[in-house]
Each structure stands twice: as C-alpha cells, then as structure tokens.
Amino acid sequence: MAENVQAALKEAERVVKKQKTCASKTIDAVDTLIREIAAARKRILAEQNTDAGSVLQELHKKLDRLDLTSQLAKETKDLHSAVNKLSKALDKAFVPDICKASREVQFDKGTLNQVIAQHFYQTGRFAVGDTFVREAQIPDSHALKEPFSAMHEILKEIRQHNLAPALAWAAEHCEELAATGAAAFEFKLHRLQFLNTLQQHGPGAALQYARMHFDAFKDSQMAEIQRLMGCLCYIKRPTSSPYADLMAPSQWEEVAREFARQCCGLMGQAYESPLLVSVAAGTVALPTLLKLATVMAGQGNQDLKTCEQLPVELELGNEFVFHSIFACPVSRDQSSPANPPMLLPCGHVLCEQSILKIAKSPTRSFKCPYCPVEATRSACRQIIFPDLQ
Structure with a gap:
C-alpha cells in the first residue's frame, strides 16, 4: 500500500512538471504568434503601397515554418499522457469504492450533528458551524459555541503577541489548573511575557515585571527563573546566546497550543477534535477493513456489513491509545x-x-x-x- 502511494506521488510530481512545461511553451507560442501578427500589421500600416495580401501570405508561411500548432499539440499530448498515468497510479493505490468497508451501524443523528457542529466550533470555523447548526436544527447551539468562541478570542490575541487575556484567564482558573496538575501553565505565560517585555522595552522593564510576578513561582520554578535572569545579559545578541531557545519565535505558537489544550481540558473536551480523531482512526483502519470485507465475501457465509463483531483486532497505533x-x-x-x-x-x-x-x-x-x-x-x-x- 505504501509503495503504491509513493508511486502515485511520483506520478503527481511528473504531472506538475509537465503542466509547468506545457504552460510555459503555450505562453511562448502565443507570445510568438502575437509578435508576428503585430509586426505584419505594423508593416501594412506603415507602408501605403504595401500589398496586404502578400504580407499576410508571408505571415502564413512564417507561421507554418514555426509550426506552433504541432509544438503545442505535442506538449498537450505529453501532459495528457502523464495525467493518465497518474490516474492509473491512483486507482492502484486507493480503492475507489470504500463502501465495502461500511457496516450497518445505527447512529443517533442528533448526537452526530452535535459532534460535527462541535468540530467546526472547536477548530474556529464559526461561520460554517453557524450555518450547519441552522440547517441541522440543532437545539441549544449557544452552549456548544460559546466556550470555543471565548477560547479562540484569546488564541487570536496570543498570536498577535498580546498575553493579557490569557494571563487573566489563567489567574481566574488557577485553582482548576492546579487541580489538574497544570499549575505551571500560568508561569509559562509569565515567562513569555517577561521575554516579550525584555525584547520590546529592555532589561529594566523586564526586571520590574519579574519582581512583580515571579515571586509566587520561586519555589516551583526557581531553575527556570534563573535562566530567565541570564537572558538579561544577552539582550543585544539573543539568537547566539545560551538562552536562544527561550527567545525563539516558535514560543508563541507553543504557548497558543498549550493554552488551547488547557482550555479544552477545563471544558471537559479533548484537545483534538473527536470527529477529526475518528476520521483519522477510520483512515488507518480502512485498508484492513477492505481486505477483511473481500475475504469474508469470498467465504460466502459471512458479511462485514451485518456481523455484530469484527473477527480480527484492528491495530491503530499508539497515537490512538x-x-x-x-x-x-x-x-x-x-x-x-x-x-x-x-x-x-x-x-x-x-x-x-x-x-x-x-x-x-x-x-x-x-x-x-x-x-x-x-x-x-x-x-x-x-x-x-x-x-x-
């Protein structure tokens, strides 16, 4: 299966290269055609005694010698040939009809709609979520949307390098974070705010911020606080300092992910969208299910669609445990x-x-x-x- 997918990817790369070559040759041919026609038109307009018919005949002869049509036909043919090979590679790599792996399982449609709506809200697609909720007629959709709406508002501020809303949220939920073993998250926010203050306003402002906020963490985060104090000595060359990892731009995205994880945890929700995880797990299990459906159909006495329990274990990998x-x-x-x-x-x-x-x-x-x-x-x-x- 993996070999077939790799072969399909290579064919896709060839198609992309052929498409670029074909587009480039087509543009060159069209530019040449426009250039020759413009030159002939200019010649006819510039010389009053010029026979327009003879100029057009010369133009036709020159275009015939250039044979632009044949060149374009060849490039187009090569592109179509590459696309056909890609189509065959995809058919070999993927099963076109995955319905054979489906089973007759009864779903609670209302619950499924709520899971889909929650996925849209959790991933920040509020406009799509609102449209789906309206068309699916999901009751009490405000309860689904509101927690994630507040979360994404704070995430937006974090990505704009404004930690004030996140710090306020952490202070408000400090007891809940401590109960879940995530008390250090508030310090992570203060750490990033300290570093941002250091880069934006200098060592004096950063030291003042540390005095105001680090005292509460001196027992649990002393080693990290000492590292942060070391950053004060390297403000003029942060990328080459021993503390370059603390000042990396990626720290903002890491804090954003951690905030989303902690926020979802306090809401009683998984960090990853349940719908997304289910689809990913189904994708991993699909090849095995398709093979199983073929084997069971060949035996004649069993049907995957109606069997109450799968006859084999499906190994999904540690990421799904x-x-x-x-x-x-x-x-x-x-x-x-x-x-x-x-x-x-x-x-x-x-x-x-x-x-x-x-x-x-x-x-x-x-x-x-x-x-x-x-x-x-x-x-x-x-x-x-x-x-x-």
Whole structure:
C-alpha cells in the first residue's frame, strides 16, 4: 500500500512538471504568434503601397515554418499522457469504492450533528458551524459555541503577541489548573511575557515585571527563573546566546497550543477534535477493513456489513491509545467498571462476564480456556488500571 502511494506521488510530481512545461511553451507560442501578427500589421500600416495580401501570405508561411500548432499539440499530448498515468497510479493505490468497508451501524443523528457542529466550533470555523447548526436544527447551539468562541478570542490575541487575556484567564482558573496538575501553565505565560517585555522595552522593564510576578513561582520554578535572569545579559545578541531557545519565535505558537489544550481540558473536551480523531482512526483502519470485507465475501457465509463483531483486532497505533484498556481475549470486549478484568489463579486474565459465562455459576469451578488449571469466581481477583476510563 505504501509503495503504491509513493508511486502515485511520483506520478503527481511528473504531472506538475509537465503542466509547468506545457504552460510555459503555450505562453511562448502565443507570445510568438502575437509578435508576428503585430509586426505584419505594423508593416501594412506603415507602408501605403504595401500589398496586404502578400504580407499576410508571408505571415502564413512564417507561421507554418514555426509550426506552433504541432509544438503545442505535442506538449498537450505529453501532459495528457502523464495525467493518465497518474490516474492509473491512483486507482492502484486507493480503492475507489470504500463502501465495502461500511457496516450497518445505527447512529443517533442528533448526537452526530452535535459532534460535527462541535468540530467546526472547536477548530474556529464559526461561520460554517453557524450555518450547519441552522440547517441541522440543532437545539441549544449557544452552549456548544460559546466556550470555543471565548477560547479562540484569546488564541487570536496570543498570536498577535498580546498575553493579557490569557494571563487573566489563567489567574481566574488557577485553582482548576492546579487541580489538574497544570499549575505551571500560568508561569509559562509569565515567562513569555517577561521575554516579550525584555525584547520590546529592555532589561529594566523586564526586571520590574519579574519582581512583580515571579515571586509566587520561586519555589516551583526557581531553575527556570534563573535562566530567565541570564537572558538579561544577552539582550543585544539573543539568537547566539545560551538562552536562544527561550527567545525563539516558535514560543508563541507553543504557548497558543498549550493554552488551547488547557482550555479544552477545563471544558471537559479533548484537545483534538473527536470527529477529526475518528476520521483519522477510520483512515488507518480502512485498508484492513477492505481486505477483511473481500475475504469474508469470498467465504460466502459471512458479511462485514451485518456481523455484530469484527473477527480480527484492528491495530491503530499508539497515537490512538488515550487511556489504559483491557480487551478480554474470550469475548473481545473492552473492560469497563461494570465488566472489570479479573486475574485467574493461573495468571491469565479474563473479563468478569466471560468468567461467569464459562462457569455458568458464581460458585461453580471452571477450567481456564488457556490452560487446564481450574478456578472459581471467588478465587479470581479484580485488576485495577489507574487510568482506565
């Protein structure tokens, strides 16, 4: 799959080069044509006794010798050939009909519409979100929009190098930030404001700002404060100083991302749009699902669209693992507070519901499905995952 995509990308590069060459040759040909016609017209107008017919005949002969039409036809043909090769490469790299991987799953349309609207608001596309909310007739859309509207207003100010709104927000939510282990975020804002003051107004103003705001962080951020004081000595050559990383322009975008992350966290929302993550995960799983659909269709007795549970695990990668999980090897269901993972005396782990189904009774002994050791429900111990949702 990856090789086919790389081949398609190479064909796309060839198409781009051919298109540029074709456009350049076409412009040159048209300029030549205009130049020759203008010269013939000038000659006819300048010489009263000149036979216009003979001038036009000469023009036709000269244009025939230049053969501009054939040159343009060749370039256009080469471009069309490259586009056809790209089309074949894309067909080979991507499955044109992905509907084979779809399953008959019932969605709550209202909830899905809210997720889509939230995606637009979370990514700052408020005009599109308002139009979608209106056309989808989503109730209480103000509650969806308002938190993200305030967040993006502050993000806009941060990107314009104005930290005052962000500092006010951090001060207002300092207790909530401390409760989530993000108390250092307020210091990050003060640190960037100190550096901005240093660059804009000089060491005196920066030192005064540090005296006003750094005292509250002297116990937890002393090492970082000492580094910031070192910046005062290198104000005339910040890019070559040992503290160049602190003065890098990228600090503003990093603070903007961190603010969005903390703001979404306090709202009880994920930093990444849930819709965007779902689409990305589906994109990763799609090749496996398409292969699975083909295999199941060939067997004749199964259909991916109607099966209640996938017969294989889908590996999405670590970027899609957001908390500790346990999937029962028997039922393949993810554990939950109502169906926790249980450790058998033999060391194997099953979900509680699987144990009850195998034993058929809480007091009846049963054999572990992976080894011959017998156990009872009372002999199994629940396993606690600290971050299990």
